[in-house]
Amino acid sequence: MIAPETIALVRERTDILAVVQEAVPSLKRRGRSFVGLCPFHKEKTPSFHVNPDRGFFHCFGCKEAGSAIDFLIKHEGYTFREAVRALAERAGIEVIETRQDAAFTESDRQKKAREDLYAVNALAATFFEDQLRRHEHRGYALEELAKRGLEVGVDPKIDEVLQAFRIGYAPPGWDGLASFLRQQGVSPAAAETVGLLVPRSSGSGFYDRFRHRLMFAVMDPQGRVVAFSGRALRDLPEGQAVSKNDSASGPPPKYINSPESPVYTKGQMLFGIHQARHEIRQAEVAVLVEGNFDVVSLHARGVANVVAPLGTAFTGEQAKLLKRFAPTVVFLFDGDAAGKKAVRLSRDAIRAAGMNARVATLPDGVDPDELSRTKGPAAISDLVAGARGMPEALVEMELDGTFVQADVFERVERVERIRKVISDEDDPIVRMELFAWADQAVSARLDLHGMRVGRDDVHQSGPFAALQKSLRKDEEAARARGEVPRTAVTPKEARIAAKPPGSAERREIVGCLIEWPSLLEDPEVAEELSLLDGPVVMAIASLRRAWKPHEKRLDVDAFLEEIPPAVRMLANRHLANPQQESEANAKGYLLDNANKLKRLLLSQEAAQINRETYRAQGDWDAERELAREQSDRLRAKHGLKS
Ligand SMILES: [Zn+2]
Known part of the structure; x- marks a missing residue:
């Protein structure tokens, strides 16, 4: 814990204007406060105010507000602790911890150790970047970049993005990085801890984990390099093998990621979060794509609110990280089985984090990067704007063209999954809406394909009658427990x-x-x-x-x-x-x-009369208005059209 006195001192001594000005250079004095273009939402006329006397900011447009600490948390993605530390450093304040001495020393030691690891990663990133500029085999990496429309030295915008992502090249030799780090005085043990070096199985010494690969630096929201992701490249000429025993191991894996370390936990980081964070905040939506390359190339084409999950299914931790910047995530995944599975697996994470999720489906066999290259960035924005709510998309997935080809067991399983998608929704009204929608979709399909559901059955009760029954039961049970629909507006609230x-x-x-x-x-x-x-x-x-x-x-x-x-x-x-x-x-x-x-x-x-009249009017209008607003919000949240 940081001592309350330290926090108070930080609040007192921090010049909020200087902190905010770095992100909002347009700030101009107006009266006792300063006004500029809001960094949290897109606007043309300034409505973002900073009052240095009170150490407070507020946007009249999007209503973001708070202290300098809040600003760093909301704008830079810092945790409270990180924000206090950063501001303390700025103001030359010594940070006092309230922990017991032993615990404090231990946490201090760990912090120092982590800082060393960040430094090793930063050095390695510099090394890889440098190799992309000068190594004799850099052409292989440049070729891979060019394949994705990311030619180096042609378009300044592309160069800028490649630099922002710290794209590099890991050379094929076994000790390129190892000897560079040695020259820099880095202990091999530290480099081993972050997974850059691997101890030799015979004899002593270390070798490079990443060899002859295109390197993506993985950064945390603050821009510290926490890991790497290396993509395989076209084979080098004979005699320059990069795998340990080529004949036995087959082709190298397409991607190798850093193992976990004290600064990197799998499933907690998102590729591109540092570079995308401001755009995500402004757009109020994050786009999740499958691959690192998709992220970089979409950024290069001006679609910059994009991140990728680094080879894992989207986790609850990742959802929480994204939620710090935007309430909504749009999945832009391949329409193939793997893409669908990834979306399905992410649902619990999304729900646990309380995020809104929508799903945009790419045309078959086209990746986002290819789409933006051939059809322009607007094609991506259109897809994102047209994304469906997650439950709807999940139901659609189960009922796609492969449904009729599936055997009876699989169909049963799919229908069960649909039932689960719907019954997992917390809100009984949304459940009913989804049910009606799914019922319609199912009956249309079953009718269309002459499935083994009798026409009469369909028309009398619908193919999902059983499902409907169970939903009604769920709802009754909830009411019996005293739960009420969230949309209900009590007269008191309206008043x-x-x-x-x-x-x-x-x-x-x-x-x-x-x-x-x-x-x-x-x-x-x-x-x-x-x-x-x-x-x-x-x-x-x-x-x-x-x-x-x-x-x-x-x-x-x-x-x-x-x-x-x-x-x-x-x-x-x-x-x-x-x-x-x-x-x-x-x-x-x-x-x-x-x-x-x-x-x-x-x-x-x-x-008195006035008040009563006003109240009477107000009640009625406000009640109706509130109810409508709430139902619109709910619909929007679940991607249902009104
Ligand atoms: Zn704003």
């Missing part, structure tokens, strides 16, 4: 959405106080605060607790932690983009609003 009269004035008053908390100590202001009610009162109470009068400082985090959700957005806005230039202005404006509010309340009767 909150309707704004009672005077709420604008109340919010302006709270806004002034958030901008100038010192006004809390002003007796004239204090008297007016008795006019307030509702969530704003709680906001003011939190403000009072977070205001440090002696230091004239607001503890922004403590304040935000406590306030009710209903006023959080209001608080974000005023923290990031204050409107009142001075305390005196703020006081004047606050008192004006208090007067307006008083007049409103004085005409009690009118106000």
Whole structure:
């Protein structure tokens, strides 16, 4: 654990403007805050505000908000710990750990050891890049790149992407990297730990794991090289074998990946996450492709929100990693059996991470990279935009053209899988929707192919009658347990959405106080605060607790932690983009609003009628609107068309 004092010091000493400016160079001063183009969503007019006085940012477009620590977490994909450490380093603050001495020393030692491993990987990446520039056999690697439309030295955009991905060449000799690392003073043991070197089985010494391969550096979100992925290349001329015993082992595997190490765990990293992270955030969707090459070549063609799972089925850890950047992932996999299986296997991971998943199917035998090359990047965006919800896609997969050719056992199995896909959905309404859709799809197909389902059966009850029955049973059981559909909007929730009269004035008053908390100590202001009610009162109470009068400082985090959700957005806005230039202005404006509010309340009767009318209207409209919105969201989430 990092000591709370360290965290507090980091918050106090960090210049949020300097941190954000590196990512948002367009920031310009406007009033007390700075405004620029939001790095979290695509926009043409700036709505991203940073207030250095409060150490706070807020986007009026996409509503992202927070401190400098939050910025690093959201924008750079750091963990909280990493963000605090990075900012501490920047501000020259020593990081104090609260752990026991022994545990601390141990964790410190491990951290140091990990840093050494990152350094070894970084050196190796540099070596491979250099070999791609000068080695006599580099032509083999360049040829493989060219096959994917990635010619070196032709298009600056392509060169730039190859550099960003640190593409390199591992030479065929047995000790190219080994001797380079030796010259650099790297211990072979460290290089062995990250899997770059392998100890010789006879005698002493080490040899290179990756030989005569095109090298892809695998980076974590922060851009540290954690592993490598090496692709086999066309054979070298006779006598320059790269495998250990060529005759026995057959052709070398197409890809070799680094083994696991203290800095790399299989199934936790995604190829391209560092290079794709900003685009993924802006697009609010990540595209998952099967191969490293697909990632690099799509980036080169301007489709940059793309990552690949590094040779594993998509795991829950990978889903969690992606979710840090976007709520939705679109699978862009081959339509072949392997591609389908990979999508099917990923479902639990997706569900566990609470991600939205959609599936885009490529035309038979075409990979994404080929499609973007022949039809342009728009062909990829079209596919992604037209992707279906995962359950729908999974049902389709089971019912594709091979269904009629399958024997009865397999058909039974497939229908069972469909049933499972649907019954796994948590929401009973979505289950019903999916059922109706699957029922229709199935009956159309069975009808069409004259399967052994009697026409009468189909028309009377549908081929999925049994399925429907079991679903109804599931739903009844859920209701019996007291569960209610998530779409239900209770009248109480709807009422909150309707704004009672005077709420604008109340919010302006709270806004002034958030901008100038010192006004809390002003007796004239204090008297007016008795006019307030509702969530704003709680906001003011939190403000009072977070205001440090002696230091004239607001503890922004403590304040935000406590306030009710209903006023959080209001608080974000005023923290990031204050409107009142001075305390005196703020006081004047606050008192004006208090007067307006008083007049409103004085005409009690009118106000009462007003409020009731408004509420009555608001209730009904808000209720309907909320219900519709919620159902749209739900449909969108599951890829159902309305
Ligand atoms: Zn934004």
